[in-house]
Amino acid sequence: MDFETKLDRLAEVAVKTGLGLRPGQExxxxxxxxxxxxxxxxxxxxxxxxxxLVTTFYGDDQAxxxxxxxxxxESFDTAPAWLFEGMAKAYGAGAARLAISGEDPAxxxxxxxxxxxxxxxxxSKAYQPALQHIVDFHINWSIVSFASAAWARMVFPDATxxxxxxxLWDAIFAASRVDQADPVAAWAAHNARLHDRxxxxxxxxxxxxxxxxxxxxxxxGLADDHEWAGGSEKARNGITCNPNIPTEEVFTTPHAxxxxxxxxxxxxxxxxxxxxxxxxxxxxxxxxxxxRARTGxxxxxxxxxxxxxxxxLGEVALxxxxxxxxxxxxxxxxxxxxxxxxxxxxxxxxxxxxxxDFENKSEEQLVEAGANRSLIHIDWMIGSGEIDIDGxxxxxxxxxxxxxxxxxI
Amino acid sequence: MDFETKLDRLAEVAVKTGLGLRPGQExxxxxxxxxxxxxxxxxxxxxxxxxxLVTTFYGDDQAxxxxxxxxxxESFDTAPAWLFEGMAKAYGAGAARLAISGEDPAxxxxxxxxxxxxxxxxxSKAYQPALQHIVDFHINWSIVSFASAAWARMVFPDATxxxxxxxLWDAIFAASRVDQADPVAAWAAHNARLHDRxxxxxxxxxxxxxxxxxxxxxxxGLADDHEWAGGSEKARNGITCNPNIPTEEVFTTPHAxxxxxxxxxxxxxxxxxxxxxxxxxxxxxxxxxxxRARTGxxxxxxxxxxxxxxxxLGEVALxxxxxxxxxxxxxxxxxxxxxxxxxxxxxxxxxxxxxxDFENKSEEQLVEAGANRSLIHIDWMIGSGEIDIDGxxxxxxxxxxxxxxxxxI
Ligand SMILES: [Zn+2]
Ligand SMILES: [Zn+2]
Ligand SMILES: [Zn+2]
Ligand SMILES: [Zn+2]
Numbered sequence: 065m066d067f068e069t070k071l072d073r074l075a076e077v078a079v080k081t082g083l084g085l086r087p088g089q090e091x092x093x094x095x096x097x098x099x100x101x102x103x104x105x106x107x108x109x110x111x112x113x114x115x116x117l118v119t120t121f122y123g124d125d126q127a128x129x130x131x132x133x134x135x136x137x138e139s140f141d142t143a144p145a146w147l148f149e150g151m152a153k154a155y156g157a158g159a160a161r162l163a164i165s166g167e168d169p170a171x172x173x174x175x176x177x178x179x180x181x182x183x184x185x186x187x188s189k190a191y192q193p194a195l196q197h198i199v200d201f202h203i204n205w206s207i208v209s210f211a212s213a214a215w216a217r218m219v220f221p222d223a224t225x226x227x228x229x230x231x232l233w234d235a236i237f238a239a240s241r242v243d244q245a246d247p248v249a250a251w252a253a254h255n256a257r258l259h260d261r262x263x264x265x266x267x268x269x270x271x272x273x274x275x276x277x278x279x280x281x282x283x284x285g286l287a288d289d290h291e292w293a294g295g296s297e298k299a300r301n302g303i304t305c306n307p308n309i310p311t312e313e314v315f316t317t318p319h320a321x322x323x324x325x326x327x328x329x330x331x332x333x334x335x336x337x338x339x340x341x342x343x344x345x346x347x348x349x350x351x352x353x354x355x356r357a358r359t360g361x362x363x364x365x366x367x368x369x370x371x372x373x374x375x376x377l378g379e380v381a382l383x384x385x386x387x388x389x390x391x392x393x394x395x396x397x398x399x400x401x402x403x404x405x406x407x408x409x410x411x412x413x414x415x416x417x418x419x420x421d422f423e424n425k426s427e428e429q430l431v432e433a434g435a436n437r438s439l440i441h442i443d444w445m446i447g448s449g450e451i452d453i454d455g456x457x458x459x460x461x462x463x464x465x466x467x468x469x470x471x472x473i
Numbered sequence: 474m475d476f477e478t479k480l481d482r483l484a485e486v487a488v489k490t491g492l493g494l495r496p497g498q499e500x501x502x503x504x505x506x507x508x509x510x511x512x513x514x515x516x517x518x519x520x521x522x523x524x525x526l527v528t529t530f531y532g533d534d535q536a537x538x539x540x541x542x543x544x545x546x547e548s549f550d551t552a553p554a555w556l557f558e559g560m561a562k563a564y565g566a567g568a569a570r571l572a573i574s575g576e577d578p579a580x581x582x583x584x585x586x587x588x589x590x591x592x593x594x595x596x597s598k599a600y601q602p603a604l605q606h607i608v609d610f611h612i613n614w615s616i617v618s619f620a621s622a623a624w625a626r627m628v629f630p631d632a633t634x635x636x637x638x639x640x641l642w643d644a645i646f647a648a649s650r651v652d653q654a655d656p657v658a659a660w661a662a663h664n665a666r667l668h669d670r671x672x673x674x675x676x677x678x679x680x681x682x683x684x685x686x687x688x689x690x691x692x693x694g695l696a697d698d699h700e701w702a703g704g705s706e707k708a709r710n711g712i713t714c715n716p717n718i719p720t721e722e723v724f725t726t727p728h729a730x731x732x733x734x735x736x737x738x739x740x741x742x743x744x745x746x747x748x749x750x751x752x753x754x755x756x757x758x759x760x761x762x763x764x765r766a767r768t769g770x771x772x773x774x775x776x777x778x779x780x781x782x783x784x785x786l787g788e789v790a791l792x793x794x795x796x797x798x799x800x801x802x803x804x805x806x807x808x809x810x811x812x813x814x815x816x817x818x819x820x821x822x823x824x825x826x827x828x829x830d831f832e833n834k835s836e837e838q839l840v841e842a843g844a845n846r847s848l849i850h851i852d853w854m855i856g857s858g859e860i861d862i863d864g865x866x867x868x869x870x871x872x873x874x875x876x877x878x879x880x881x882i
Contacts, residue, residue, distance in 0.1 A: 087545065090553075097531070100506070107536045111543035116551040118540070122506070122531040127516045131527070134520035136496065142525040144499075146566065150559025157555065 065243065067233070073242035074208065075105035077309060079113050081251040081296075082206030083160050084305045087114025090159035092151055094121045099164045099210040106162065106208075119154075121147075125171055125214075131183075132175045140182040143190035155197035158301060161205040168214030169397045173337030180336065188439055201297055201417055204305035209236050209400060218397050239310040239389050239401065251306065258295030261382075262314045264473055265292040265465075270455035273380060273465065275327065275407070277451035279344060284380050284409065285322025287434030289420040292316045300423075312389060312404040315381035317418035319434030321350035323377055329357075330406055331445040334397035338363045343444060350376050352411075367411065373438030379410035379418075385449040385469030399443050407447025407466070412438035474652065476642070482651040483617065484514035486718060488522050490660040490705075491615030492569050493714045496523025499568035501560055503530045508573045508619040515571065515617075528563075530556075534580055534623075540592075541584045549591040552599035564606035567710060570614040577623030578806045582746030589745060590775065597848050610706055610826055613714035618645050618809055627806050648719040648798050648810065660715065667704030670791075671723045673882055674701040674874075679864035681728075682789060682874065684736065684816070686860035688753060693789050693818065694731025696843030698829040701725045709832075721798060721813040724790035726827035728843030730759040732786055738766075739815055740854040743806035747772045752853060759785050761820075776820065782847030788819035788827075794858045794878030808852050816856025816875070821847035 079085050091110050095103040100122075107118045131139075155161060172180050198205050211232035213225055219235075220228035237243050244250040275282045294314030296306045329343035340360030345352045352375040357364045368375045383390070383406055390405040414435040416422040422430060431437065453466040464472035488494050500519045504512040509531075516527045540548075564570060581589050607614050620641035622634055628644075629637035646652050653659040684691045703723030705715045738752035749769035754761045761784040766773045777784045792799070792815055799814040823844040825831040831839060840846065862875040873881035 088548070090551065097506075097509070100533075104533070104535050104539070107533075108539045108543060111539055111545075114545050114548075116545070116548035117553060118536060119553045119556060120531075120533065120536065122529075124509075124513070124516075124529070126513050127527060127529065130513070130517045130520055134517060136520075136523050136525070139497070139523075139525035142499065144526060144528045144563070146559045146562040146568075147528060147556075149562065150555045153555040153558065154553070159555075 070233075070237045070242050071102060072105050073247050074237065074240055075102060075109045077240055077242055077247050077251065078106050078162060078206060078208045079109040080248050081306050082208060082309045083162060083204050084303050085110055085113045085115060085160055085204070086303055088116050089114070090154060090157075091115045091118045091162060092154050092159050093118060093162045093164070094123065095164040096167050096210070096212065097122045097124050098212050099166060102208075102210045103164060106164075123167070125168060128171065132172065132179060137179070140179045141186045143183075143186040145190040148191045148194040152193035152197060155194060155203045158203070160203055160303075160305075161198060163207045164210055165207055165398070165400060166210040166212045166215050168212060169218055169334050170214070170337040184336070185439070199415060199417070201299040203301055204299045204303040206305055206307055206309060207400060208240065208309045209398070211236055215398065219394060235392055235394055235396075238392070239404070241310070255295040255306070258311075258314060261471070261473075262292040262294045265314065265316070268455055268463070271458040272322065272456040274454045274456055274462070275446060275451060276453075277448065279328035280326065280446065280451065282325040282327040282347065282446070283323070283456070284377065285319035285350075285434070286380070287317040287319045287414070287419060289433055290316045291418050291420045293415070293418055308400060310389065310401070310404055312387040313381040313383045313408075315379055315418070317414040317435055318377040318380045318409070319350065320373070320376045320378075320414070320436035321434065323347040323350045327409070327446050329444050329446060330448040331395060331402055332397075333442070333444045335360070335363060335367065335442060340364050352376070367440065367442065370412075370440050371438050373436045374412055374440050376411070376436045376438075377409050378412045378414035378436040378438065378441055379408075379443065381408050381443075382453070382466065383407050383447060384466070384471055385447065402445060403443045406445040407451065407453070408443045408445045410441050410443040412436065412440035412442055479642075479646045479651050480511060481514050482656050483646065483649055484511060484518045486649060486651055486656050486660065487515050487571060487615060487617045488518040489657050490715050491617060491718045492571060492613050493712045494519055494522045494524060494569055494613070495712055497525050498523070499563060499566075500524045500527045500571060501563050501568050502527060502571045502573070503532065504573040505576050505619070505621065506531045506533050507621050508575060511617075511619045512573060515573075532576070534577055537580065541581065541588060546588070549588045550595045552592075552595040554599040557600045557603045561602035561606060564603060564612050567612070569612055569712075570607060572616045573619055574616055574807070574809060575619040575621045575624050577621060578627055578743045579623070579746040586772070586775070593745070594848065608824060608826070609831075610708040612710055613708045613712040615714055615716055615718060616809060617649065617718045618807070620645055624807065628803060644801055644803055644805075647801070648813070650719070664704040664715070667720075667723060670880070670882075671701040671703045674723065674725070677864055677872070680867040681731065681865040683863045683865055683871070684855060684860055685862075686857065688737035689735065689855065689860065691734040691736040691756065691855070692732070692865070693786065694728035694759075694843070695789070696726040696728045696823070696828055698842055699725045700827050700829045702824070702827055706826075717809060719798065719810070719813055721796040722790040722792045722817075724788055724827070726823040726844055727786040727789045727818070728759065729782070729785045729787075729823070729840075729845035730843065732756040732759045736818070736855050738853050738855060739857040739860075740804060740811055741806070742851070742853045744769070744772060744776065744851060748806075749773050761785075776849065776851065779821075779849050780847050782845045783821055783849050785820070785845045785847070786818050787821045787823035787845040787847065787850055788817075788852065790817050790852075791862070791875065792816055792856060793875070793880055794856065811854060812852045815854040816860065816862070817852045817854045819850050819852040821845065821849035821851055
């Protein structure tokens with residue numbers, strides 16, 4: 065199968081499996097300029113699927129760098145709130161949302177850290193009205209990746225740039241199942257398997273998960289009324305979508321005040337251009353009370369100080385060590401991929417939708433149930449072929465969930 | 474001077490002369506994807522001038538064509554109202570606005586006319602909230618052009634594509650005065666000359682203009698309290714901008730109910746991919762009662778039926794036959810250029826700002842004064858080296874304004 069065919073199939077998977085786009089639906093897309101060929105194919109598949117209108121916002125790394133090079137220092141708290149309010153209005157009126165990701169992971173690595181953090185903070189804040197429609201699944205949405213040269217160079221530093229880009233595309237195509245005979249059918253089968261796992265875990269109603277392995281003995285309490293998610297999701301508009309292409313995880317909301325023990329990261333974390341390696345932290349009562357890292361420790365400490373919720377967990381996710389992305393052996397420096405290579409936890413904001421009946425609960429009730437609150441949500445990997453996981457019931461009985469990194473259920 | 478230098482100077486003229494961008498101002502830009510090099514240079518000059526944030530919306534002709542090829546017929550009344558409302562919010566909060574134009578003039582030439590007109594109508598309607606800030610000069614704004622391959626091929630059909638693009642760039646650079654020693658100073662001098670003309674005409678307070686030449690004897694009544702405009706404009710936010718780069722015209726609002734006689738077009742009108750040539754119309758009491766054209770007559774008739782104001786005038790503009798754009802002898806198939814090559818009139822919407830003290834007049838008062846209302850505003854050329862124009866006073870006395878296409882004042 066040639067490159068063009070696979071790229072076209074990725075676009076088709078994005079529209080059909082990722083979004084489940086409905087005839088008559090508007091589509092709002094964000095895409096880096098370099099992803100233009102993929103964005104155009106997605107546009108075509110969206111119109112074929114009956115989109116009433118596709119509106120794409122192209123982002124330009126050069127424009128971002130020009131701002132850091134030439135912009136006035138006092139301007140970095142400015143963000144386009146009016147645009148995100150407009151997007152929120154579109155989502156409120158039923159538009160679907162697709163993001164193409166794959167930008168240079170180190171784009172801002174050499175820039176002034178204060179400007180970077182102010183710009184990110186302003187943008188995160190301004191983005192809230194639009195983001196709320198997405199994280200609460202008011203609408204069908206999805207993220208797919210493209211292989212930018214900058215990202216490919218980072219993943220395959222020893223290959224020539226064109227080889228690196230093709231290797232990365234091959235990894236994206238494989239992980240997105242577009243090299244299989246019928247990609248949309250392959251996704252349906254994969255979703256069915258993920259749904260079986262999440263149904264099993266939801267019926268068990270564990271009180272906590274206990275992770276054990278080299279340098280790790282961590283008990284992660286699960287939120288009251290937690291609900292496991294994974295694979296396709298039915299959005300509140302009634303449309304079933306796959307929010308991440310690819311995805312291998314089942315995940316839920318931990319209890320922000322019931323996490324204890326110590327844990328080590330099993331893969332490097334790439335955070336805003338900094339590589340944070342060999343993280344080792346200790347939790348008491350849900351909070352990280354001790355944190356070290358072999359590289360990037362200063363950045364990690366700064367992250368933990370973002371706000372009160374930054375040193376507590378907002379997600380716990382299970383991924384078998386045999387997952388295709390894990391087996392590829394590639395470190396992607398990209399959460400969408402690396403979080404699907406291993407069991408992981410996330411610092412910061414919890415997903416409301418991983419609490420049963422969240423739409424009818426108040427903010428106070430959600431926080432009381434254990435949902436963490438923060439401006440950040442940063443996944444890092446704690447799974448490997450050496451990790452055992454037990455489910456712990458409310459009465460303290462344990463049951464094997466994973467053994468040596470594989471499902472035991 | 475090499476190409477890169479001239480392109481950079483065009484970007485500088487756009488920011489300094491076109492927008493007069495102020496430190497701390499946000500900039501909202503719209504640009505075709507093919508104009509990326511110019512858009513990036515404008516972004517750099519905007520940040521150098523102190524822009525707090527530059528947000529660019531790239532338009533993609535391929536996406537537009539995909540919609541016409543694949544989109545559902547019932548979807549063509551959809552427009553991104555949420556986006557234009559967002560832009561209106563940005564302008565309301567003080568953002569400046571720059572448009573880069575130069576798209577393929579014949580992009581939609583082969584498409585279903587009903588879909589084209591429905592899509593345009595929906596877009597025009599949705600765009601109103603944003604457009605109002607622009608046409609009423611609440612903010613500083615400007616339009617500049619770039620030489621797309623499609624446009625260049627149309628203007629120079631006998632040249633190779635790369636030659637055609639370079640010839641068109643040279644024409645753009647010359648008309649935009651960036652090949653002069655100090656482009657920003659050259660614009661200041663040009664603005665001073667245009668201001669002298671408009672001051673003269675404003676002091677005359679003509680009741681009408683009478684155009685005479687081959688196939689033309691047209692009396693265009695001027696709106697009560699009309700005001701002539703041209704060159705740089707002071708926006709209500711206190712910033713002086715040049716809304717069109719280039720510009721050679723002085724113009725005002727005709728009286729929608731006082732236009733009589735007949736008139737012939739002197740250059741082809743390119744409207745949404747159709748060439749309308751040799752237009753000949755007759756006015757009675759402000760309204761076109763008879764319209765013919767050698768080519769594109771069906772499209773012209775359809776335009777006139779858009780709404781009640783589409784067959785009345787919203788603008789009359791004076792441009793000497795010796796203007797540099799006219800002297801270039803090039804037919805640009807682009808209103809920004811061709812309207813600056815000849816005296817012209819426009820069907821449709823009038824500019825409120827060409828009525829004295831418009832901000833303190835009600836919609837009823839503006840319409841009573843003669844300001845036309847329509848969803849369209851289409852300029853077409855009626856000037857040439859053979860046209861004489863007289864100013865007519867309220868008491869019926871006449872005075873030469875132009876003779877054989879040149880200023881007589
Ligand atoms: Zn996850
Ligand atoms: Zn996560
Ligand atoms: Zn004009
Ligand atoms: Zn006009």
